[in-house]
Amino acid sequence: MNKVCKLLERYIEGTLSEEKEVLFENHLKYCLNCKREVELYRKVEDNLNLIPSVKVPDVFKDLVMERVREYRKKLIGWYIYGSAVTIFLLLSFIGIYFIGVSKVISSFYFLSKSLCDFAQSFGLAVFTISASLYNCFGVGRFNWLIYLFLFSILSFVFVRSVKSFSKEVR
Amino acid sequence: MCGDAKVIERVLNGDTEAFGILVKRYEKQIVNYIFRMIGSYQDALELSQEVFLKAYIALGSYKSDYSFSTWLFRIARNRTIDFIRKKRPETVSMEGKGDDDSMKPQYSDSGLRPDEEFERKRIQLAVQKAVSMLDPQYREVIIMYHVDGLKYEEISAILGLPIGTVKNRIFRARKILKEMLEGEL
Numbered sequence: 009m010n011k012v013c014k015l016l017e018r019y020i021e022g023t024l025s026e027e028k029e030v031l032f033e034n035h036l037k038y039c040l041n042c043k044r045e046v047e048l049y050r051k052v053e054d055n056l057n058l059i060p061s062v063k064v065p066d067v068f069k070d071l072v073m074e075r076v077r078e079y080r081k082k083l084i085g086w087y088i089y090g091s092a093v094t095i096f097l098l099l100s101f102i103g104i105y106f107i108g109v110s111k112v113i114s115s116f117y118f119l120s121k122s123l124c125d126f127a128q129s130f131g132l133a134v135f136t137i138s139a140s141l142y143n144c145f146g147v148g149r150f151n152w153l154i155y156l157f158l159f160s161i162l163s164f165v166f167v168r169s170v171k172s173f174s175k176e177v178r
Numbered sequence: 179m180c181g182d183a184k185v186i187e188r189v190l191n192g193d194t195e196a197f198g199i200l201v202k203r204y205e206k207q208i209v210n211y212i213f214r215m216i217g218s219y220q221d222a223l224e225l226s227q228e229v230f231l232k233a234y235i236a237l238g239s240y241k242s243d244y245s246f247s248t249w250l251f252r253i254a255r256n257r258t259i260d261f262i263r264k265k266r267p268e269t270v271s272m273e274g275k276g277d278d279d280s281m282k283p284q285y286s287d288s289g290l291r292p293d294e295e296f297e298r299k300r301i302q303l304a305v306q307k308a309v310s311m312l313d314p315q316y317r318e319v320i321i322m323y324h325v326d327g328l329k330y331e332e333i334s335a336i337l338g339l340p341i342g343t344v345k346n347r348i349f350r351a352r353k354i355l356k357e358m359l360e361g362e363l
Contacts, residue, residue: 021349045356051363052356055305056324058298062219064209069201072230076197079231 016042020049182246189237197237201230204247207326208254214321215258216265217310225261229254244335251328251336255318262314304362308355316351323348 012035018024019032036043104112144154182203188196208229213222232253240249309320322328322336334341 017349017353020352021345048356048360048363049352052305052352052359053324055301055363056309056320056352056355058302059214059306059309059325060302061206061210061325062213062222064205065223068205068209068223068226069198072201072205072227073195073198075227075231076194076234079235080194 013039013042016045020046183242186237186240186246189234197230197234200233200246204250205230207247208250211251211254211318211321211326212258214309214325215314215317216261221261225257226254229257232257245332248332248335251322251332255336258318259314301363304359305355308358311358312351312354316347316354319344319347320351320355 012032015024015028015032015035019029024032032042036046180199182200185196185199189200205226209222209226212225212229213219216222216225229250233250236253240246309317312320319333319337322333323330328336330341330344334344337344339347
């Protein structure tokens with residue numbers, strides 16, 4: 009490799025001065041190695057320019073616009089929710105202002121107390137029902153009779169509902 | 179045909195359907211860029227739709243310091259890089275995945291003789307494969323410059339790099355490709 013060969017990369021990049029470019033082009037006439045390199049670079053560049061473009065489906069725009077419309081619908085939905093929440097908060101503040109803070113706090117206290125009482129009663133009811141069911145369906149002599157009875161009721165209900173549904177459909 | 183700025187103004191004034199003009203105008207460039215970057219046609223279509231939706235959502239923040247295409251390409255680039263990062267271990271294929279023809283890219287007919295067509299295809303496949311094996315930072319400049327036909331200035335604005343660096347990166351990429359394709363060309 010001589011001094012001129014080192015100009016190859018800058019020649020390809022097109023950053024050589026006019027004088028050096030002429031020098032390198034003359035050099036190409038007898039340096040087969042550099043000539044081959046330049047040809048390779050040119051071939052790579054030509055083939056890169058020939059990389060085919062892929063076709064975009066005709067429906068592409070419609071698909072994008074559908075997404076855009078969906079987004080707008082969602083956005084409008086959020087605006088409505090946001091406005092509803094804002095109005096609710098505003099009304100609450102106005103209500104508190106007129107009723108008075110201490111009255112609102114005591115109302116909240118009574119409300120939460122009633123909710124607690126309700127939860128307690130509900131828990132107790134669930135516990136009582138489960139205990140009774142456990143006693144009924146526990147180990148016993150005539151359990152199969154109870155199961156058969158329940159199964160018959162369920163089948164009856166199922167058949168009736170299918171019949172009424174098919175009537176509705178017709 | 180009205181310019182991008184006018185269409186954007188219409189969209190921002192509430193004419194949502196006008197956004198379709200921008201989609202139609204840039205769909206080819208964006209789909210091609212993403213497809214060549216990730217290698218899957220189906221994923222490229224999906225990502226491109228996301229890119230356009232993102233552009234629509236952020237349209238209010240678009241400033242005319244850069245052209246709309248540059249801004250759109252920036253969105254596409256960020257989304258593509260995210261996608262590549264998440265899917266890192268998978269090898270990129272340039273012909274798309276799946277058996278379904280609709281999932282594969284369609285190209286236009288070249289009009290060459292069969293033997294010429296065969297040779298052209300062989301070299302083209304080798305070139306495309308080599309491009310797909312490039313490091314993403316080199317791949318993206320090659321795709322932007324050679325496939326999407328963007329100018330150095332545009333690429334520089336999209337990547338936020340000086341023009342000199344872009345030119346240098348393209349040259350390095352071609353050098354790597356030349357080394358990879360030495361026996362094929």
